[in-house]
Amino acid sequence: MPVTLEETTSGQWNLSLRGPLTIYEVAEVQSTLKPLTSPESLTIDLQGIDEIDTAGLQLLLALHHWLGENLHLVRHSPPVIELIDLFQLASVFGDDIVLPQH
Helix, strand or coil: CCEEEEEEECCEEEEEEEEEECCCCHHHHHHHHCCCCCCCEEEEEEEEEEEECHHHHHHHHHHHHHHHHHEEEECCCHHHHHHHHHCCCHHHHCCCCCCCCC
C-alpha cells in the first residue's frame, strides 16, 4: 500500500492512502504515523482506498479517539463510505460525506 505522509505547515500533516486498508496494511500505516507525537492536525485523503475492512475502520476510529476534532477525513472513496454507512459512524467522524440513499 502506498502511504504518503507530509507536513504542510508546522504541526499540520497530510496522509494519503492508496490501495486496500485491511488487516494486512494497518501495521504499515501505524508505523508511518508513529513519529507523530502530537500533531496539531492530521488530514487523511481516503480517495485512493479501494478496499477497507473492520481493521482499517478500527484504525480510523483509534486516530479519531487520539486526535478528536484535529482529525479530518477527506475525499471518501465508495468502499469507505459504504463501511461508515454500514456501521452508522458518519456522525462520529463529523466530516462531510455523501451517503447513499437506502
